[in-house]
Amino acid sequence: MSGATAAGPSGPTAADEVVDVCRELIRFDTSNPGDGTGPGERAAAEYVVGLLQDVGLEPELFESAPGRANVVVRVEGEDSSRPALVVHGHLDVVPAHAPDWSVDPFAGELRDGLVWGRGAVDMKDMDAMVLTVVRQMAREGRRPARDLVVAMFADEEAGGRQGAHWAVEHRPELFAGATEAISEVGGFSVDVAGQRVYLLQTAEKGLAWLRLVASGRAGHGSQVHTDNAVVHLAEAVARIGAHAWPTHLTPTVRALLEGVAELTGLPFDPEDPAGLDALVDALGPAARFVGSTLRHSTNPTRLAAGYKENVVPGTATGVVDGRFLPGRSAEFDAQVAALAGPHVRVEDVVRDTGLEVPFEGDLVEAMVAAVTAEDPGAHVLPYMLSGGTDNKALARLGITGYGFAPLRLPADLDFAGMFHGVDERVPADALVFGTRVLDRLLRTC
Template sequence: MTSPEEPSASRVVQYCSELISIDTTVGHQPERKAAEYVAERLAGAGLEPLMLEGAPGRSNVIARMPGREPGLAPLLVHGHLDVVPADPSDWSVHPFSGEIRDGYVWGRGAVDMKDMLAMILDVVTTMRAAGQAPRRDVVLAFVADEEDGGTHGAAWLTEKHPHLFADCETAIGEVGGFSVPSPAGPLYLLETAQKGAFTLELTANGLAGHGSMLNERNAVQSLARTVAAIADHPFPLLLTPTTREFLDRLGEAFGLSDTRNDPEQALAAVGEIGRIIGATLRHTATPVALNAGGAPNVIPAHAHARIDCRSVPGHEEEFLAELRRLIPPGITSEVVPRGSGHEYALDDNLAGTITAALLAEDPTAQLVPFCMSSATDARHFSRLGIRCYGFVPLRLPPGGDFVSMFHGIDERVAVDSLTFGTRVLHRFLSTY
């Protein structure tokens, strides 16, 4: 197999920079211009991209790259075109400049996730120009609206156009594939599980009255106590097969013992990524909104709260039961689903192929599964029975805070990480 070298290395940087310069801020700028950019490059590589819109301007691009062995189930490779908002006054560079500086490509979407879109486009272009093909068919999905739930993107596609993915059994997308340093060599974290998500809406109904008077039916007071009880509740440690293996592997890499019973030592060892992993070891319920009254001297009759709930995959019902025990009579609740959690075993073929692709570029690489604390478009594609994994291969430079790049100020991706990821992705698609 011929590996992608220069000029592919410069092309992926160009693609990433140009994609960042197309503002696709969710809720403000539709994805159509970025979708047209992607479709033009796919067509230039000889593919036949299909553009579908879940709403005017909310564009999705689907294409199929034929493989050498058509009898194998196709692989779905998906990424989202939209990004979260960015205030230019907070940034060192303009967030939609795509500036290349100090060995990095800067801008909103550099790691979430126009870096992966650029790598996909580069690999497709390189393969097709060289007359190469992936081992199996690859279904490419560049989707809208992931940052706002996928209503016009993956959720809409899986509901309205499921036939496009009907024969796919496995998928890769965000978040995973990045390196974490350890004494035993870099650990590349592969996302094999995600927590489920739902919103808990609480309403307290009380007796309206004057703020100067005693009121035993104060809706605000009742709701505040309930919200505090939920937020302060010590949900127990709940390890799944993924999190148990993650803790075991960290124990081996860092020379730690009993990481399952004392996970905090392992989380401290991996630095900032421990913030993500720590949130996957138990259910979480985080208050995100409170709304009641308005006048300074009026006790309102009603008070409302919204709680962001994330469930350990496979344990959603017991989580709900535990939450309901914390809600007293007089407080009504409504559960608004936002996506079921999932957890997939890592079969030998997938693990072996990813590991081999990493080792070809980093001889000390080790593949380690992990659970994601938040949700991605995988929640939608998994409803079709597709096993979804997070794999955006990046060998990260030392000293950076990769976690803070997601939705953060001065988001950027190293040029070396981009070119590394492109080579790994090329090998993976060629051999899986």
């Protein structure tokens, strides 16, 4: 699995290749509905293997289940005695309903200077940047500052059980000696009071996809039913969905809002909800990510009950997408159980940890320096992602993960809205910018 380097510079640079590689990756339909019915990642993984082998590297492709393919390659660094850095992405995407789109979501179109398609921002853009930077380094005979473990995982969109979590459990030796990692969803720019700010992800909320199971007495729909499972479920869902979770600012969120206050002149008062909302709103489209990181969240997403109009069922089920703040899962669970009530059982569908690491250290300093070298005068602030990434899996090996997929974006682009959205797209010049930042980072960190 160790990497070799090609002798001498030849061929295209990362900046030359990145747009085409991103488009090619999008053309592989790697939709992951989460129920095992998707096409899988195998074809895209084989394409990735070819890109790496083409420049003399020796990647390993392995499957966790038929078609669920992962790719890992280790690239030797200038100083292999230092802890290795994992640079990882995922090859699967959420499904796309083509009639809702203005383009074919799997055509990888280049239109108006943007690459369109499912995965353009989540996260085949970052995959392409990583792969083309590694290819350029290999062509030029350059080594990164330390060993890199480059990984392209399956199944991230369904919790990573067939991808990063499977690799950590079954193939931990692939990550031997690694202590830090970078991946999605951070490093992108937003406009704050006319100033460009890059959000570096140093935290992410925990994941609790919960099944609510209500029990009652089954019977004829014409009879009196005071123990109705559908009613129990509906009441529980309404309570959970309407619950106003209290504000709690973690160190990451506090640092972000303090930074926004400094840039905008708005006041920062952790006891003033309206003031906090104003600071979040100052982040523009990124408020979609940041807004729910001030507190836990519980959003009902599915309901199921009954099989005939005149039969009261004995059970009814619902699903809630819960996201809890790092280090506060016990508090979250206790409140959900209380809201669910005595007639409703709460079960985990998927659960994963929350993460939070300091906005400091050599790697953070190197990421900040790489961005500001390519965009002088820009600011870099930490933030917490409301969703989750495969860094959760790597954390089980003691690997500290950051979100850093550097993109310099137009101020009016609703980037956060592109994630899992319709007409997902990314500016081509943002991809080129990202290759420059990543190349600089891997040479220096």
